[in-house]
Amino acid sequence: MNGESVSQVWTDLVQLPGFAVVHVEQDIAHQRYFITVVPERSIGVCPQCHRACDTIKQRRSRDRILDLPIGSHAVELTVRVGQFECPHCDRCFTPPIEFLAEGAHGTERLLGRVAELIRHSDVSNAARFFGVAEKTLEGWYYAFIERQQQRAAEAPSGTIRRIGIDELSLKNGTDSSSP
Numbered sequence: 001m002n003g004e005s006v007s008q009v010w011t012d013l014v015q016l017p018g019f020a021v022v023h024v025e026q027d028i029a030h031q032r033y034f035i036t037v038v039p040e041r042s043i044g045v046c047p048q049c050h051r052a053c054d055t056i057k058q059r060r061s062r063d064r065i066l067d068l069p070i071g072s073h074a075v076e077l078t079v080r081v082g083q084f085e086c087p088h089c090d091r092c093f094t095p096p097i098e099f100l101a102e103g104a105h106g107t108e109r110l111l112g113r114v115a116e117l118i119r120h121s122d123v124s125n126a127a128r129f130f131g132v133a134e135k136t137l138e139g140w141y142y143a144f145i146e147r148q149q150q151r152a153a154e155a156p157s158g159t160i161r162r163i164g165i166d167e168l169s170l171k172n173g174t175d176s177s178s179p
């Protein structure tokens with residue numbers, strides 16, 4: 001197999017949409033893969049003027065990101081992203097990496113699995129399973145739960161507001177909720 005197809009196999013295996021695997025190292029003794037991923041497209045949307053730009057000022061790396069295991073191996077990701085400089089408004093920005101869990105050295109999908117495990121077991125079992133210090137994992141877990149609750153509170157904001165208006169109009173004797 002040539003380099004390109006090996007990279008494609010790993011990209012398909014890792015399944016991080018929009019990211020491609022460019023490097024894999026295997027630590028056989030510690031049963032660990034070190035996988036480097038980069039965005040498939042070098043383009044970012046400026047958060048200030050909302051225009052697409054492809055001027056990369058410098059490369060940045062997020063290291064030691066724990067992801068779901070592959071086979072018997074733990075997986076540590078290095079995520080290389082570009083810091084862009086918008087040619088339209090000069091703003092420098094690094095596009096957000098959707099799959100990273102904020103405030104944790106882990107992916108959001110790993111934290112999803114951690115939360116699942118904790119629900120059926122406890123933190124110390126989950127920590128042992130993923131090979132993470134208990135205190136560390138506990139911190140990640142609570143941040144993940146808070147994020148989920150925040151998302152749940154933010155997502156249907158339009159609906160909540162409409163309910164408020166309906167309530168108000170009901171009090172005033174008009175029922176706007178009927179079709």
Ligand SMILES: [Zn+2]
Nearest residue numbers: 046049086089
């Ligand atoms: Zn801009």
